[in-house]
Amino acid sequence: MAFTAGSINGGGPRRRFRGVSPMAEMNVIPLVDVVLVLLVIFMLTAHVMEFGLEIEVPRVRQVRNTSEELPVVSITRSGEVYLNENPVKLATLGEAVAERFGAGVAVYVRADRLTTYDPIAQVISALSEAKMEVRLVTQPEEDTRQGR
Numbered sequence: 001m002a003f004t005a006g007s008i009n010g011g012g013p014r015r016r017f018r019g020v021s022p023m024a025e026m027n028v029i030p031l032v033d034v035v036l037v038l039l040v041i042f043m044l045t046a047h048v049m050e051f052g053l054e055i056e057v058p059r060v061r062q063v064r065n066t067s068e069e070l071p072v073v074s075i076t077r078s079g080e081v082y083l084n085e086n087p088v089k090l091a092t093l094g095e096a097v098a099e100r101f102g103a104g105v106a107v108y109v110r111a112d113r114l115t116t117y118d119p120i121a122q123v124i125s126a127l128s129e130a131k132m133e134v135r136l137v138t139q140p141e142e143d144t145r146q147g148r
Helices: 029-045 090-101 117-129
Strands: 072-075 081-083 106-111 133-136
Touching (some): 106 117
Parallel strands (some): 072 106
């Protein structure tokens, strides 16, 4: 868009001042302001958005890292059972894992550290009946003796 400056003395719409060229630039300052405001909003709200189940696994000294893609069975504090964040009944757990991931796979069991032992034992029993290897998910313990 081009803008022209008219004369003060009413010289007509086609007359221009000598040395004044049309402004063909876009003003990007408001665009930058809006983008910075949106960036600040996303930075402030990003820590609030947490996805997945809240399960605090127990801490142990030795943890084995793996990059295999295996099914994860999660057990909440109240004893609810989930297969990769989808609720599942304990009676059909072995069938659900075999249907989605195939038979004879290893399954990660992730239970909250405050969960009673009964739901954990029931899940391990159901997976063992389906002839699946059970691996427990833990978190590494902070070693306080490292500085000594």
